[in-house]
Amino acid sequence: SPVSSFSSNQYDITILIWKDPKLGNWWMSFGDDALVGYWPAELFNHLTDHATMVEWGGEVVNTRPDGLHTSTQMGSGHFAEDGFGKSSYFRNLEIVDSDNTLT
Template identity: 50%
Template sequence: MNGQDGTFNAIWAGWYVYPDLAGDFRARLHVAWEDPNNPDCYDLFCAGFLQVSSKIAPGVRLLPVSTYNGPQYQMTILLYKDPKTKNWWLVFGNGMQPVGYWPDSLFSSLSGEASRLVWGGSIKTSPWLPSPPMGSGHFPSEGFGKAAYIYDIKIVDDHNTLRIPNSRFFTPHVNENVCYDVAGLTDGNDGVGFYYGGPGGCNL
């Protein structure tokens, strides 16, 4: 993300369970973005993200998925800015399959570089309903096999090279630590990792 107030731009990619949007409670690949003209765009519901893959699309169901205290599965996502076209690309999976891109013309402050990078989870709920679970629905203190995690975090530098950041530059942030948390921030040989999520149940 970059910018503020009327110039704020952001792109997101990951997975969601979003019944109001997808019509079910399945885990699905998800993209979103924000620019001054489109403050809340998801998947292919707004004009902007241009899909190039004939096999993978935003909104596709993800299989298999992890189970609590059972098999764990991961997905690989890369977001980067093409130095020639200036477009922001989404690449998915171990095979590094290009899914699509956001044209540079969509953005103002992201026409250069990102000034802030964020990893983790978020929730949306109606004001009259308790907040939903995040991640596996269990707190990060439960650890591997039980809590949701993000690991092997790398960044793309201004030379278009993958770099491993240092966890001391990460600032953990939780809005509702009664219902959600983040923990276990560590440096690894392949990147930074942490656990996140929680059962929800807060009245936001």
């Protein structure tokens, strides 16, 4: 699939994460039909009933004592106030309620 470029064309992806109401596993899909996999219910002691918040993120850690590491492809390094096409963004974020309905 195409990749967004700084201050140029921007492309979206669809990621869906949901909880299987019968087994309690948390599943992830990418795009329209690509099932990525799941996190077993046993990993999430506090999510047996429901989640209280939704977060998405990442972290870059440099474990080398001399401070040198490979370049990291995580975001553009620009903040939202720099405008569309220059920073990453979310849109059309939806969550599933306790009845398994998108809200």
